[in-house]
Amino acid sequence: MNTEIQRTVLASVEDAVASERDGARAMERVVAILKSEMPSYSWVGIYLLEGDELVLGPFLGKPSPHTRIPLARGICGAAATEKQTIIVDDVNADPRYLACSLETRSEIVVPIMSGSHVLGEIDIDSDRPAAFDAEDKTLLEAVAALLATKLERSRRTL
């Protein structure tokens, strides 16, 4: 990814998140923007933490069998437990990996944090090996921070 694309996508996400009335709609828009703007992102989804499980929210791509992931399982569980972004260049070489599609070759999982508290995470799969670099991480962490603010606000207004 180059910095120009990163800037454009982040600006679209900022506009979308600011214009939506609640966190649920904002998450849907973010998933749609990332899926349409980033050709290497084959599957884009958001999980929300409920108790000790990650529950699948909006996603685009093939249906995943993993709609509820315990914190102790998967790359998703690891990112939420470690509270940090995980990039896996070759999912088939990672014993933590829970398969969603046979075509998937690499994955990035970015926690959505409110302070030290995990609200959920952005999970993206690619059919290309090693599709995610430091710029994807920077972009997606900025997106996660925008979503965190929106989700906190929607919770307060419920």
Ligand code: SME
């Ligand atoms: N691969 C993830 C599971 C979610 S699916 O990719 C949608 C994992 O290992 O946690």
